[in-house]
Amino acid sequence: MSSQYRVLFVEFISGAVWGELPVSDLSFSQTLNAPGAATVKVPLNGAPLRGMDWQVLQPWRVLIYVQRGRQVLWGGPLVSYGVDLAAEEMTLSCQGLWAYYRRRTITSDAVFVQQDQASIATYLLAHYGDGTYGGAEVGPKALAWDASYATGVKRDRSYFRHEWKSVGKAVEDLAAVRDGFDFRITHGWGNGRIVNTFSMLYPTTISDTGVVLDHGGNCDVVSFSADGTNMTTEAISIGAGQAESQLVTWWYNPNLEKLIPRLSGSESRSDVSEVGTLAAYAQRAIGVGAQPVVIPSVRLHPDRFPGVSDIAVGDVVEVRALVAQWPGMRGKYKVTEIQTSVADGGETTTLSLVPTEVFASVGSFAKP
Template sequence: MAPDYRVIYAEFHSGEVWGELAVTELSYSLEANSAGPASVKVPLTLFDWSALRPWRVLVYIQRGQQIVWGGPLVAFSLDLENEEAELHCLGLWEYYRRRQITYDAIFVQRDQGAIVQTLLQDFADGTGQYTWNSGPRALTFDSSAVTGILRDRTYRAYERKMVGKAVEDMAGVRDGFDFRIDHAWFGGRIVNTVRFSPPSGTPTDLTLEHGANCDIPSATVDGTNMVTEAVVTGGGEAESQLAAWWYNLPAERDPSRRIPRLSAVQSRQDVIRGDTLTAYAQQVIAEGSTPISIPAVRLYPGTDPGPGDVVPGVQVRARARVGGRLVLDGAYKVTTIGVRLADGGEETTLTLVPGEVFGNVGSAASP
């Protein structure tokens, strides 16, 4: 086990740090707008059965001075032959995907970050206006919660919408946002801070250069999800059902790149506003506007950048030459970071998405 890693566990409900785990192997994944998993192996003889129960504890992975991952223990498995236990954890966001909106919540021209904060505090974390609403009181927010984008949103109690799903849906519309939960020591406690960033990614000057600071062993170009016509349906039935269309007409008509029409239909039954449906349709067109060039990136162990230097949602440049010829050169957003540590060796892989999918593409023009 590399010396710069520690695995800490704390009581979920109070945040009180209980101790450190003797770990022989670990892996974790950081994902934008999602709860990436983690797995840690501990000697069975050192397994604390009384404390390490699913949803009772939070597990944190610390690399050097940074806490790079945190989330609840949700399951564990026992290997009696090798006398080890493997703990299966999910990122802290998973808890907020398990809470529902239990009272009507209506927002008119509120910043989308403020809507997210209110939903989380009122219906999930237990720090909002419904003080009786049981929650771990685990989250803090910083100034990034002011995104500058105003939204109208109505959530009715009878819809039984989950808090996490409501946030993820709002993040996924045009001019939405990325979010993640960062973890850091503050005094003797670990603070979990919700941070927002633009969906196009946070700019950095980081360049991932094949053969210099990383390996890019392969890349794929995938047009499976390309779209030039997007239809998103909302509430209602038959002829009264709401719907919004968005088109990428230049992709169909520009002689230098034209392709036949490719359609996609998405259902959003809980949406009753036309502008919200249009925002979803715009995003479908943006994501399907170009073939997706996806390079596989593996960082060099023990050098910069390392897994503590990159977070999901940042913009990077990826570049690769073969035989002196530039075969890959583009702007990408990091969406997933995967780290595996075993036998003292660290392996870090990055998943990148081209920056083009976050551009403003197409129009509502009739076909």
């Protein structure tokens, strides 16, 4: 495997760095608003674990980190492993650190009235996920964040004990409304430990890097597709309640309906009892469905700028792919996933991108 890479393992509860894994190859994905994953292959007949017992490599006991040069690009818990005795190789399957917070539950009533959405998210993480506030809640205290950060967007939210809602799902739902936010967890060294930082990106297209990905120059636009499967001109969001008392809102795109016939879409949000919150989900669906999604598949050129160390999920980049006798494509895209594979053959990095137009505010609101 490339000498630029190191794979470290850290005790989840204490954060203590326990050692380095002798890795033959690995692949990992960094994903916006989601955990991502990693697969690490460890030869059983290779370098030892520097005095550590193999038994420490237990699911949820250790975090696995991928370091390239001085940058820590990925981190998350070991979730499962398999041993191939014929090949004398162990395969570690890991999920990004956010997967842990999907496994924590809101265990008491938490009501927020006109609170900044950033404050709501970090309170849920600190109190119910990380155990930062102490009391009855326990946790690894594995996250750091800027406690003073605010988006300026106020929300009303109620999370009741009897709903037993996942902390991760609550934050994801809070983010996934019109005028919501993106989030990511980044990793870096601090005082001899690896620090995991939870960051919110607001507005969601704020991270325009000015980076240009030019087909044939610093990348290959392997292919791209235009997908109208999820185009929507009428979005229906269905909230709490039953039958006649059920809360329902609609959002329309009348300008698009001048060009194409009505396309309806619906989604169930049974835990939502506020009209404004339900409308925000419907408005987001209309924005996402306002046009075909043109998705390029971009493979970075190795040893060129930008590389995997230069781009983060949530970044906005420009993609250009111009071909003679064909109009090609050019536009701004948000990086939603970075997939990297490292083996003896070198390093391959592929980006998943979404057009920034998806996040435009369009349409009009109606309610019963």
